[in-house]
Protein backbone atom coordinates (compact mmCIF):
# COMPACT_ATOMS: atom_id res chain seq x y z
CA UNK A 621 0.00 0.00 0.00
CA UNK A 622 1.78 3.09 -1.27
CA UNK A 623 0.88 6.15 0.80
CA UNK A 624 3.67 8.28 -0.62
CA UNK A 625 1.51 9.76 -3.39
CA UNK A 626 -0.81 11.42 -0.87
CA UNK A 627 0.14 14.80 0.60
CA UNK A 628 0.87 14.46 4.30
CA UNK A 629 1.82 16.82 7.13
CA UNK A 630 3.81 15.24 9.98
CA UNK A 631 2.68 15.91 13.53
CA UNK A 632 4.51 13.09 15.37
CA UNK A 633 8.26 12.65 14.92
CA UNK A 634 8.36 9.04 16.18
CA UNK A 635 6.54 5.70 16.11
CA UNK A 636 4.24 5.49 19.14
CA UNK A 637 5.64 3.01 21.68
CA UNK A 638 4.31 -0.50 22.22
CA UNK A 639 4.44 -1.41 25.92
CA UNK A 640 3.53 -4.51 27.96
CA UNK A 641 1.05 -4.05 30.81
CA UNK A 642 2.15 -6.81 33.24
CA UNK A 643 0.44 -5.49 36.38
CA UNK A 644 -2.78 -4.75 34.56
CA UNK A 645 -2.68 -8.24 32.97
CA UNK A 646 -2.13 -9.89 36.36
CA UNK A 647 -5.01 -8.00 37.96
CA UNK A 648 -7.25 -8.85 35.01
CA UNK A 649 -6.27 -12.54 35.16
CA UNK A 650 -7.17 -12.65 38.85
CA UNK A 651 -10.71 -11.65 37.90
CA UNK A 652 -11.01 -14.15 34.99
CA UNK A 653 -12.31 -17.74 35.28
CA UNK A 654 -9.52 -19.99 36.57
CA UNK A 655 -7.42 -16.97 37.51
CA UNK A 656 -5.88 -16.82 34.03
CA UNK A 657 -6.21 -14.17 31.35
CA UNK A 658 -4.55 -12.73 28.26
CA UNK A 659 -1.27 -10.83 28.19
CA UNK A 660 -2.25 -7.24 27.46
CA UNK A 661 0.00 -4.74 25.66
CA UNK A 662 -0.72 -1.18 24.60
CA UNK A 663 0.17 0.89 21.54
CA UNK A 664 0.46 4.42 22.84
CA UNK A 665 -1.41 6.46 20.23
CA UNK A 666 -2.27 8.73 23.16
CA UNK A 667 1.31 9.98 22.76
CA UNK A 668 0.76 11.21 19.21
CA UNK A 669 1.59 14.81 18.35
CA UNK A 670 -0.64 17.89 18.67
CA UNK A 671 -0.35 16.84 22.30
CA UNK A 672 -2.36 15.61 24.11
CA UNK A 673 -2.84 13.77 20.86
CA UNK A 674 -4.81 10.76 19.83
CA UNK A 675 -6.19 8.92 16.84
CA UNK A 676 -7.27 12.18 15.20
CA UNK A 677 -3.64 13.27 14.91
CA UNK A 678 -3.00 10.49 12.41
CA UNK A 679 -6.09 11.26 10.33
CA UNK A 680 -5.35 14.98 10.31
CA UNK A 681 -1.88 14.46 8.85
CA UNK A 682 -3.62 13.56 5.58
CA UNK A 683 -6.74 15.73 5.92
CA UNK A 684 -4.88 18.96 6.69
CA UNK A 685 -2.38 18.30 3.91
CA UNK A 686 -5.35 17.98 1.54
CA UNK A 687 -6.85 21.22 2.91
CA UNK A 688 -3.59 23.07 2.34
CA UNK A 689 -3.28 21.61 -1.18
CA UNK A 690 -6.75 22.99 -1.92
CA UNK A 691 -5.82 26.46 -0.67
CA UNK A 692 -8.20 26.46 2.31
CA UNK A 693 -7.85 29.12 5.01
CA UNK A 694 -10.31 27.63 7.54
CA UNK A 695 -10.99 24.13 8.85
CA UNK A 696 -14.64 23.42 9.65
CA UNK A 697 -15.52 20.29 11.59
CA UNK A 698 -18.03 18.89 14.09
CA UNK A 699 -18.31 16.83 17.24
CA UNK A 700 -19.79 16.53 20.71
CA UNK A 701 -19.24 19.17 23.43
CA UNK A 702 -16.12 17.36 24.73
CA UNK A 703 -14.86 16.38 21.27
CA UNK A 704 -11.21 15.29 21.11
CA UNK A 705 -11.49 15.46 17.35
CA UNK A 706 -12.49 19.15 17.42
CA UNK A 707 -9.69 20.00 19.85
CA UNK A 708 -6.99 18.22 17.83
CA UNK A 709 -8.31 19.71 14.56
CA UNK A 710 -8.03 23.15 16.17
CA UNK A 711 -4.46 22.42 17.29
CA UNK A 712 -3.56 21.43 13.71
CA UNK A 713 -5.21 24.59 12.36
CA UNK A 714 -3.28 26.79 14.80
CA UNK A 715 -0.02 25.08 13.89
CA UNK A 716 -0.67 25.58 10.17
CA UNK A 717 -1.82 29.22 10.48
CA UNK A 718 -5.43 28.36 9.58
CA UNK A 719 -8.67 29.43 11.26
CA UNK A 720 -11.03 26.81 12.70
CA UNK A 721 -14.81 26.63 13.32
CA UNK A 722 -16.93 23.91 14.93
CA UNK A 723 -20.49 22.72 14.75
CA UNK A 724 -21.14 21.12 18.15
CA UNK A 725 -23.99 18.61 18.48
CA UNK A 726 -25.54 18.54 21.95
CA UNK A 727 -25.98 14.73 21.85
CA UNK A 728 -26.86 14.72 25.54
CA UNK A 729 -29.38 17.55 26.14
CA UNK A 730 -27.95 20.54 28.00
CA UNK A 731 -24.39 19.15 27.87
CA UNK A 732 -22.81 22.21 26.23
CA UNK A 733 -21.58 24.73 28.80
CA UNK A 734 -19.57 27.83 27.98
CA UNK A 735 -17.49 27.41 31.15
CA UNK A 736 -16.85 23.64 30.79
CA UNK A 737 -13.37 22.24 31.43
CA UNK A 738 -11.51 19.52 29.52
CA UNK A 739 -11.53 19.81 25.73
CA UNK A 740 -14.00 22.68 25.80
CA UNK A 741 -11.61 24.79 27.84
CA UNK A 742 -8.90 24.03 25.26
CA UNK A 743 -11.21 25.13 22.41
CA UNK A 744 -11.23 28.56 24.06
CA UNK A 745 -7.56 28.54 24.99
CA UNK A 746 -6.40 27.75 21.44
CA UNK A 747 -8.77 30.32 19.97
CA UNK A 748 -11.55 28.61 18.04
CA UNK A 749 -13.02 31.24 15.72
CA UNK A 750 -16.70 30.28 16.13
CA UNK A 751 -18.84 27.48 17.57
CA UNK A 752 -22.36 26.73 16.33
CA UNK A 753 -24.31 24.55 18.80
CA UNK A 754 -27.07 22.37 17.32
CA UNK A 755 -29.51 19.93 18.98
CA UNK A 756 -29.05 16.13 18.97
CA UNK A 757 -29.93 14.51 15.68
CA UNK A 758 -29.20 17.57 13.51
CA UNK A 759 -27.68 16.41 10.19
CA UNK A 760 -24.08 17.55 10.52
CA UNK A 761 -22.99 17.69 6.87
CA UNK A 762 -25.52 20.42 5.92
CA UNK A 763 -24.81 22.28 9.17
CA UNK A 764 -21.10 22.38 8.34
CA UNK A 765 -21.81 23.29 4.71
CA UNK A 766 -23.79 26.29 5.97
CA UNK A 767 -20.70 27.48 7.85
CA UNK A 768 -18.56 26.89 4.74
CA UNK A 769 -21.05 28.88 2.61
CA UNK A 770 -20.95 31.79 5.07
CA UNK A 771 -17.16 31.80 4.87
CA UNK A 772 -17.28 31.67 1.06
CA UNK A 773 -19.65 34.65 1.03
CA UNK A 774 -16.99 36.53 3.02
CA UNK A 775 -14.32 35.64 0.44
CA UNK A 776 -12.79 32.82 2.49
CA UNK A 777 -12.24 29.14 1.71
CA UNK A 778 -13.33 26.42 4.10
CA UNK A 779 -12.23 22.79 4.16
CA UNK A 780 -14.92 20.65 5.74
CA UNK A 781 -13.76 17.65 7.78
CA UNK A 782 -16.47 15.10 8.67
CA UNK A 783 -17.09 14.03 12.27
CA UNK A 784 -14.10 12.18 13.67
CA UNK A 785 -12.12 12.88 10.49
CA UNK A 786 -13.59 9.63 9.20
CA UNK A 787 -13.55 9.50 5.44
CA UNK A 788 -11.22 7.80 2.99
CA UNK A 789 -8.49 10.43 3.32
CA UNK A 790 -8.63 10.38 7.14
CA UNK A 791 -8.57 6.58 7.09
CA UNK A 792 -5.13 6.72 5.45
CA UNK A 793 -3.83 7.76 8.87
CA UNK A 794 -4.67 4.31 10.20
CA UNK A 795 -3.23 2.59 7.16
CA UNK A 796 -0.04 4.41 8.15
CA UNK A 797 -0.51 3.10 11.71
CA UNK A 798 -0.85 -0.47 10.41
CA UNK A 799 2.41 -0.07 8.51
CA UNK A 800 4.13 1.45 11.54
CA UNK A 801 2.93 -1.43 13.72
CA UNK A 802 4.09 -4.02 11.17
CA UNK A 803 7.55 -2.46 11.14
CA UNK A 804 7.69 -2.39 14.96
CA UNK A 805 6.65 -6.04 15.21
CA UNK A 806 9.41 -6.91 12.75
CA UNK A 807 12.09 -4.83 14.49
CA UNK A 808 11.12 -5.81 18.04
CA UNK A 809 10.33 -9.45 17.30
CA UNK A 810 6.76 -9.08 18.59
CA UNK A 811 3.69 -11.09 17.72
CA UNK A 812 0.11 -10.37 18.71
CA UNK A 813 -2.91 -12.67 18.58
CA UNK A 814 -5.51 -9.94 18.67
CA UNK A 815 -5.90 -6.15 18.35
CA UNK A 816 -8.59 -4.24 20.26
CA UNK A 817 -9.58 -0.83 18.91
CA UNK A 818 -12.34 1.71 19.54
CA UNK A 819 -15.10 1.96 16.97
CA UNK A 820 -16.99 5.26 16.79
CA UNK A 821 -17.13 7.36 13.63
CA UNK A 822 -15.21 4.34 12.23
CA UNK A 823 -12.12 5.90 10.64
CA UNK A 824 -9.76 4.28 13.12
CA UNK A 825 -11.27 0.79 12.95
CA UNK A 826 -11.96 0.94 9.20
CA UNK A 827 -8.60 2.48 8.31
CA UNK A 828 -6.69 0.00 10.47
CA UNK A 829 -8.62 -2.92 8.99
CA UNK A 830 -7.87 -1.70 5.45
CA UNK A 831 -4.21 -1.37 6.46
CA UNK A 832 -4.09 -4.88 7.95
CA UNK A 833 -5.79 -6.46 4.93
CA UNK A 834 -3.78 -4.50 2.38
CA UNK A 835 -0.48 -5.25 4.11
CA UNK A 836 -1.46 -8.89 4.72
CA UNK A 837 -1.21 -8.62 8.51
CA UNK A 838 -3.19 -11.69 9.64
CA UNK A 839 -4.08 -10.49 13.14
CA UNK A 840 -7.83 -10.25 13.90
CA UNK A 841 -9.12 -6.81 14.91
CA UNK A 842 -12.09 -6.37 17.23
CA UNK A 843 -13.69 -2.96 17.49
CA UNK A 844 -15.45 -1.98 20.71
CA UNK A 845 -18.45 0.21 19.88
CA UNK A 846 -18.49 3.54 21.75
CA UNK A 847 -21.90 4.61 20.49
CA UNK A 848 -23.46 1.72 18.53
CA UNK A 849 -23.96 -2.04 18.76
CA UNK A 850 -22.66 -4.25 15.90
CA UNK A 851 -25.76 -4.19 13.68
CA UNK A 852 -25.39 -0.43 13.29
CA UNK A 853 -21.62 -0.09 13.68
CA UNK A 854 -20.23 -2.79 11.39
CA UNK A 855 -21.76 -1.45 8.15
CA UNK A 856 -20.09 1.91 8.84
CA UNK A 857 -16.70 0.30 9.43
CA UNK A 858 -17.06 -1.88 6.33
CA UNK A 859 -17.91 1.18 4.21
CA UNK A 860 -14.93 3.10 5.61
CA UNK A 861 -12.49 0.24 4.96
CA UNK A 862 -13.78 -0.14 1.40
CA UNK A 863 -13.52 3.62 0.79
CA UNK A 864 -9.87 3.47 1.88
CA UNK A 865 -9.23 0.51 -0.46
CA UNK A 866 -10.88 2.41 -3.31
CA UNK A 867 -8.86 5.57 -2.67
CA UNK A 868 -5.67 3.51 -2.69
CA UNK A 869 -6.70 1.86 -5.95
CA UNK A 870 -6.86 -1.63 -4.42
CA UNK A 871 -9.24 -3.56 -6.65
CA UNK A 872 -10.45 -5.88 -3.90
CA UNK A 873 -13.61 -6.06 -1.83
CA UNK A 874 -13.17 -5.87 1.92
CA UNK A 875 -14.51 -9.22 3.23
CA UNK A 876 -17.56 -8.51 5.38
CA UNK A 877 -16.58 -11.17 7.92
CA UNK A 878 -13.36 -9.29 8.73
CA UNK A 879 -15.43 -6.46 10.20
CA UNK A 880 -15.98 -7.47 13.81
CA UNK A 881 -17.28 -5.23 16.56
CA UNK A 882 -18.68 -5.75 20.03
CA UNK A 883 -21.50 -3.81 21.66
CA UNK A 884 -22.82 -3.49 25.17
CA UNK A 885 -20.06 -1.37 26.70
CA UNK A 886 -21.15 2.16 25.71
CA UNK A 887 -24.62 2.10 27.25
CA UNK A 888 -26.67 3.84 28.58
CA UNK A 889 -25.59 6.42 25.98
CA UNK A 890 -22.55 7.77 24.14
CA UNK A 891 -20.33 9.70 26.59
CA UNK A 892 -22.46 8.89 29.66
CA UNK A 893 -20.37 7.14 32.36
CA UNK A 894 -21.07 3.53 33.36
CA UNK A 895 -19.66 1.27 36.08
CA UNK A 896 -17.56 -0.88 33.74
CA UNK A 897 -15.86 2.22 32.35
CA UNK A 898 -15.07 3.39 35.90
CA UNK A 899 -13.59 -0.03 36.74
CA UNK A 900 -11.43 0.00 33.58
CA UNK A 901 -10.18 3.57 34.09
CA UNK A 902 -9.32 2.90 37.74
CA UNK A 903 -7.65 -0.45 36.99
CA UNK A 904 -5.38 0.97 34.26
CA UNK A 905 -4.51 4.00 36.40
CA UNK A 906 -3.84 2.02 39.58
CA UNK A 907 -1.89 -0.90 38.07
CA UNK A 908 0.11 0.85 35.33
CA UNK A 909 -0.27 4.62 35.80
CA UNK A 910 -1.97 4.50 32.39
CA UNK A 911 -4.62 7.18 31.96
CA UNK A 912 -7.73 6.31 29.97
CA UNK A 913 -10.65 8.62 29.27
CA UNK A 914 -14.30 8.13 30.29
CA UNK A 915 -15.93 8.61 26.85
CA UNK A 916 -13.79 6.37 24.65
CA UNK A 917 -10.76 4.46 25.90
CA UNK A 918 -12.33 3.68 29.31
CA UNK A 919 -15.29 2.01 27.61
CA UNK A 920 -13.01 0.35 25.04
CA UNK A 921 -10.83 -1.12 27.80
CA UNK A 922 -14.02 -2.22 29.59
CA UNK A 923 -14.74 -4.16 26.39
CA UNK A 924 -11.31 -5.81 26.48
CA UNK A 925 -11.83 -6.75 30.15
CA UNK A 926 -15.27 -8.18 29.34
CA UNK A 927 -13.93 -10.23 26.40
CA UNK A 928 -11.20 -11.65 28.66
CA UNK A 929 -13.68 -12.59 31.40
CA UNK A 930 -15.99 -14.20 28.81
CA UNK A 931 -13.07 -16.30 27.52
CA UNK A 932 -13.13 -14.66 24.04
CA UNK A 933 -9.59 -13.41 24.69
CA UNK A 934 -7.96 -16.57 25.96
CA UNK A 935 -5.31 -17.13 28.65
CA UNK A 936 -1.85 -16.80 27.18
CA UNK A 937 -2.99 -14.86 24.13
CA UNK A 938 -1.15 -11.63 23.53
CA UNK A 939 -3.58 -8.76 22.98
CA UNK A 940 -2.70 -5.28 21.76
CA UNK A 941 -4.91 -2.45 23.01
CA UNK A 942 -4.78 0.63 20.79
CA UNK A 943 -4.87 3.62 23.16
CA UNK A 944 -6.49 6.31 21.03
CA UNK A 945 -6.06 9.25 23.45
CA UNK A 946 -8.76 11.44 24.95
CA UNK A 947 -6.97 12.55 28.13
CA UNK A 948 -8.50 16.06 28.49
CA UNK A 949 -12.08 14.82 28.84
CA UNK A 950 -11.02 12.93 32.00
CA UNK A 951 -11.10 16.30 33.75
CA UNK A 952 -14.71 16.88 32.73
CA UNK A 953 -15.77 13.64 34.50
CA UNK A 954 -13.55 13.60 37.61
CA UNK A 955 -16.26 12.85 40.20
CA UNK A 956 -17.73 9.95 38.19
CA UNK A 957 -14.34 8.36 37.56
CA UNK A 958 -13.38 8.61 41.23
CA UNK A 959 -16.66 6.95 42.19
CA UNK A 960 -17.97 10.06 43.96
CA UNK A 961 -21.20 10.25 41.95
CA UNK A 962 -23.47 7.34 41.00
CA UNK A 963 -23.13 6.03 37.44
CA UNK A 964 -25.17 3.69 35.25
CA UNK A 965 -24.52 -0.07 35.78
Ligand SMILES: Cc1ncc(COP(=O)(O)O)c(C=O)c1O
Pocket residue numbers: 674675704705784786818819820821822823824825846913916917944945946
Ligand atom coordinates in the same frame (compact mmCIF):
# COMPACT_ATOMS: atom_id res chain seq x y z
C1 LIG B 1 -10.02 9.04 22.27
C2 LIG B 1 -10.82 8.47 21.16
N1 LIG B 1 -10.80 7.14 20.97
C3 LIG B 1 -11.54 6.56 19.99
C4 LIG B 1 -12.35 7.31 19.17
C5 LIG B 1 -13.15 6.60 18.11
O1 LIG B 1 -12.47 6.66 16.89
P1 LIG B 1 -13.26 6.78 15.52
O2 LIG B 1 -14.13 7.98 15.61
O3 LIG B 1 -12.20 6.89 14.49
O4 LIG B 1 -14.06 5.55 15.36
C6 LIG B 1 -12.40 8.70 19.32
C7 LIG B 1 -13.27 9.52 18.45
O5 LIG B 1 -13.50 10.68 18.67
C8 LIG B 1 -11.61 9.30 20.34
O6 LIG B 1 -11.62 10.63 20.54
